[in-house]
Amino acid sequence: MIKCIAIDDEFLALEIIENYVSKCPFLELTATFSSPLEALPMLNRGGCDLLFLDINMPEVNGMDFLSAIPAPPLVVLTTAYPQYALAGFEAGVVDYLVKPFSFERFLKAIQKAQSRLVPRMESGPQYLFVRSAHKMIRVDLDGILMLEGKKDYVAVHTQSKVIDTLTTLTAFQDKLPVKDFVRVHRSFIVALNKINAIERNIIYIDEKKVPVGEMFREDLLRRIG
Incomplete structure (x- = not known):
């Protein structure tokens, strides 16, 4: 069962998503919101797997709202404005539905989400290929210590080296098995089995110190039991 929420300032748009x-x-639609700010507490608690998000809303632009969520779920953008498609995919969204969209097109977006959720909810892959400069480099998941989000790229810290790849931390997170990795800060994802110690809001991994954001602390403590 995939838990979903929808955010749109138009009642008819929410009604269509609910019908689909x-x-x-x-699919289970756990909540609908006409205001992004009303949805924020649920999203911060990790209350859904998939978010249907409108872009042009009076309180806040959907793209700006998405960038403000510390650990967003998978996202399908729903909008009447196709010009945001490139920015959406660069932000790592699953799909981009231009209103009015049919049930068939909606279903294709759901199938894309399922293909991402399966490795996150189950065992996940044993390795990934990441692009660095002009090469595709294989990275074994068991060798990853942590991932550090920089301004324009992600630094993958392994036991032997650091690999820089031009992507976002959220897009990388979608590829990782959720049972093995946890986001602990806006800029950091860590491998659970590589944590040596936690002291207040600092995680120790080998000789490195990783900060824990307040919004992520509760989930981290739950994950480590």
């Missing part, structure tokens, strides 16, 4: 979700027995 009701046709899919593997």
Whole structure:
């Protein structure tokens, strides 16, 4: 069961999503919001797997709102404005639905989300290929200590080296098995089995210190038991 929420300032748009979700027995629409700010507490608690998000809303632009979520779920953008598509995919969204969209097109977006959620919810891959400069480099997941989000790239810290790859931390997070990795800060994801110690808001991994953001602390403590 994939838990979803929808954010849109138009009632009719929310009604259409609710209707489409009701046709899919593997989807559960847990909440709908006309305001992004009202949805923020649920998103910060990790209350859903998939977010349907409008872009042009009066309180806050959907793209700006997405960038403000510390650990966003998978996102399908729903908008009447196709010009945001490139920015959406660069932000790591699953799909981009231009209103009005059919149920068939909606279903294709859901299938894309499922293909990402399966490795996150189950065992996940044993390795990834990341692009660095002009090469595709294989990185064994068991060798990753942590991932550090920089301004324009992600630094993958392994036991033997650091690999810089031009992507976002959220996009990288979607590829990692959720049982093995946890986001602990806006700029850091760590491998759970590589944590040596935690002292207040600092994680120790080998000789490195990783800060723990307040918004991520509760999830981290739950994950380590």
